Amino acid sequence: MADPSDYVVVGAGLAGAATAWQLAARGHQVTLLERDVPAAHDGSSHGSARIFRYAYPDPFYTQAVLDSKDLWDGLAADAGVELITPSGAVDHGPKRQPALLAEVLAGAGIDHELLSAADARNRWPQIAFDTEVLWHPGAGVIDAETSVNAMVALAVQHGAKVLSGWSLDRVERLGGAGYRLHSTTGETLDAGNLVISAGGWLPRLLDSLPLPAGFLAGLPEFTVRQEQAFHFRYREDPGFSGTNWPTFIHKAGDLQTYGLPGGRDADFAGQKVAEYNGGPRIRSAADQTGVVDPANRTRVVDYVRRYLPGLDPEPYAETTCLFTNTPTEDFLIDRAENLTVVSPCSGHGAKFAPLTGQWAADLATGAGPVPNRFRSASSPALTT
Missing domain, CATH: 3.30.9.10 (D-Amino Acid Oxidase, subunit A, domain 2)
Structure with a gap:
């Protein structure tokens, strides 16, 4: 088992890399997990255009x-x-x-x-x-790929760890606080707080996340x-x-x-x-x-x-x-307990990547709110 982290971010596309960078720059202990490599070719953040x-x-x-x-x-x-x-x-x-x-x-x-x-x-x-x-x-x-790599590099400069080739299979809630992540190859990693930014893999992962039923029911259809x-x-x-x-x-x-x-x-x-x-x-x-x-x-x-x-x-x-x-083309940036879900989607999220990371880091740490339109139907109203 790898050493636990205060914050684990799953997914090193534009949104995940931005969130890891923002969290690490604020002095938090961060591990960034990626199923392949940052800006992987089969994800949503590859290429230069x-x-x-x-x-x-x-x-x-x-x-x-x-x-x-x-x-x-x-x-x-x-x-x-x-x-x-x-x-x-x-x-x-x-x-x-x-x-x-x-x-x-x-x-x-x-x-x-x-x-x-x-x-x-x-x-x-x-x-x-x-x-x-x-x-x-x-x-x-x-240039999406260069942007991802730039944010990952800055996160590492601030002390973040990056684990490539780490494919998430499921997450369990630990008895006290935090989470244990299980990879598809049997590895485990503990996290005090978890951020899921898995792009097109999110719909499949939702069933394996320990999220309250009411929270899941309030999510938009992906x-x-x-x-x-x-x-x-x-x-x-x-x-x-x-x-x-x-x-x-x-x-x-x-x-x-x-x-x-x-x-x-x-x-x-x-x-x-x-x-x-x-x-x-x-x-x-x-x-x-x-x-x-x-x-x-x-x-x-x-x-x-x-x-x-x-x-x-x-x-x-x-x-x-x-x-x-999502049906409205709005993003999802929301949190239940210590688990934050980030999906800046609908084909227009790339331009907001650094801001998405800021929003996600604010929500995950409790430092600030995110726009109401990005919260699920079950979340309390918060304003920016």
Whole structure:
């Protein structure tokens, strides 16, 4: 049995790494457990391309992005690496409501422009806009893997231990206080406090956690999707530029798509494009196959042919990834006894990673509350 820790964090993705870093930086004894390696390829935090943006129809999230950006800047300075590459972002489509997004950004004092479709096409001829367009230059692309490794390294500098290849099987409540964790290979580890940040593995783990029945009953329904992402090369055409690609979100009809410069994942040669929540549902991450759905590929290729003339419409690379969703797309950060569950999910959590770690560390230590919208139905109301 390994030496006990005051705090054990399960899962070294963006949220788990951020929580371990925040706890260790506050002087707590921390062990970070990871079933594979930090930012593992079959998790939700691998690779070099996640969208960082301020545009939300809900002012709560826009303000949270502002708060998170301060923490990102401090993290990058402490780690000595660039974590967010500037690119700007465009939002368009009748269901994306660019004018509403512009109002929210204006209320938060965030630099932006609301452009006509014609003006936007003149600026970005590689995109076939068909509605007015919101542009905000402060957006960018998060290098998720580098960010995880930076937070893990800082946690270690503050004394945290990292155990890779430690796959959690079940947790038992000890008689006095604390927990005993059992791995799938028979190892055990004792913890005074436990934080579960297991991403797409959370739905399967919930049954093996010693959580009160009322707490479990109040949790939102989690659904896991095996999402598909495709990389398309920038066209070699004097009318287009591979260096002038913003991130984008486009909502039209029943299809919502997003795209961003693919970065290191795609040899910096193209744009990563995907259908939001377009992949098949699976029970948990353990059930993922890594096989791309041909129907999803066809939808995305058809979309690129229609709306992205600056790209070669045949993907040169493709992959699957995990989205863990709640019905409202809000996160879950909640606690029962000394066990904290953290799930910043629904496909938009990456940009909040340092702030999520701060929220989770506050809740786990009792140092502060988290927003009510992240608490389960059975938890007492707390305000930020």
